[in-house]
Amino acid sequence: MARKRFDDSNCSVARALNQVGDWWSLLIVLHAMYGTRRFVDFQQELGIAKNILCDRLARLVENGVLKKVDVGEHGSRFEYRLTEKGRDLFPVVIALRQWGDKWNPAPDEVPLDLRDKATGQPIQPVQVQNAKGEPITVRDVFVPGEPVPGSKKRPA
Amino acid sequence: MARKRFDDSNCSVARALNQVGDWWSLLIVLHAMYGTRRFVDFQQELGIAKNILCDRLARLVENGVLKKVDVGEHGSRFEYRLTEKGRDLFPVVIALRQWGDKWNPAPDEVPLDLRDKATGQPIQPVQVQNAKGEPITVRDVFVPGEPVPGSKKRPA
DNA sequence: CAAATTTGGTTTCTTAACGCAACTCTATTT
DNA sequence: AAATAGAGTTGCGTTAAGAAACCAAATTTG
Structure with a gap:
């Protein structure tokens, strides 16, 4: 800190x-x-x-x-x-882990193979999803009540 | 740093x-x-x-x-x-934001209403999902090749 | 055109955090 | 009883963070 x-x-x-x-x-x-x-x-x-x-x-x-x-x-x-x-920090940590694996991979490191105990299957990449469960990016969202980000600079 | x-x-x-x-x-x-x-x-x-x-x-x-x-x-x-x-840090930031909203809510603050531009619907909580798209917690996962976490202390 | 402002940045200096090593204290093992 | 392990605490030197002042180029203002 x-x-x-x-x-x-x-x-x-x-x-x-x-x-x-x-x-x-x-x-x-x-x-x-x-x-x-x-x-x-x-x-x-x-x-x-x-x-x-x-x-x-x-x-x-x-x-x-x-x-x-x-x-x-x-x-x-x-x-x-x-x-x-x-x-409850699980998604945060995993998202960070996956980001690190994707963008700063270590040559001698496997990119985290976390698996579901129930099925034995690998987990999915953590993503932000819309109401229908479709993955979306920062460009697909807006904050109601504010001007759409990216179109114009916010007042403050 | x-x-x-x-x-x-x-x-x-x-x-x-x-x-x-x-x-x-x-x-x-x-x-x-x-x-x-x-x-x-x-x-x-x-x-x-x-x-x-x-x-x-x-x-x-x-x-x-x-x-x-x-x-x-x-x-x-x-x-x-x-x-x-x-x-690509979007999921990380949003997950952190949602965690903060959930666990350290400010009385005078609305808990982030991010919406999908396409539909106008609020986004979903960021979560870790298994292969079937079901949300899972830290207790539902394991790292193959290691002893199941929580059952016994790792060697190092 | 000269003066003031804006933008982006560097320098200086103080303060606080980090990290190591040594020390303490209790409980346990031998 | 002595040695060891777990969990800290204390002291101290190093380094980074932070505030405020200073700088330089471009721009606006008068």
Whole structure:
């Protein structure tokens, strides 16, 4: 996070970025979705400094993305698990993953083969869809009440 | 951006975050999707410092998300427009927007009413879908070749 | 034509965040 | 009882973010 806070911004994207918009938070959420739950595992998998990890986990818990669960088990006492709010970031993370795979592919990396447990089939690319379920782009949409974007510059 | 670079990370999410994962970049892309193109407009709409805006625009151009177009027009010489790569962030931005609207609603803000130009109908929530087009959650997927996430901790 | 403005950008300087390493504290294993 | 692991905290140096001032070219204004 930077110094500029957007908690009170009137833009929900800005507020969302305020919660998960820094370097590490989304990666933590990503790994949490992959099944990581414990402090040391996050630390080793991400290669993140411990104090930063502390800070990010605390903030994610504070924002309701993760919950801290006390598990009194063989030396490991806490687990960080996704809340519903956190799990709801699934489309965001997957969309970002697919974007990265498409536009910045690594030669030595397979482009994420996520599959449906029920069917074993690969998932579809995340896309924005209209009411009929057809994929649409940024050029196909408008915000009612505003001049159509692209035709003319917005007043402010 | 922070000091730790992920250009060479073997995770495409990390690499994606390397390009648009800081505070401002995604907001710039968002506003570009709303139709903003000129330096001063970005600056005023976002309330961003000019040097940071310079830096972010340059980086986004460098990464192929925006392109800088010289338009010799009444004192404004450049426009920053989305490339296809940039427009392809549409699902990411919308998913993030919808997540923010859902989980951090602002009392005085309407939760984004994006509509299809063709039909005038609102768009659907961005979701991850299986091969049949059914929405699925993080719990419904697995990565082939790995132990099923959630059942047991991954080796690394 | 000269002065003020606009646009896009650079420089300077302060402040805050990042990252490493070392240290702490509790619980567990040996 | 000593050693180890998990989960942090503290200190400190490095680096990036941010505000504000300054710059230069083109444009508008008077």
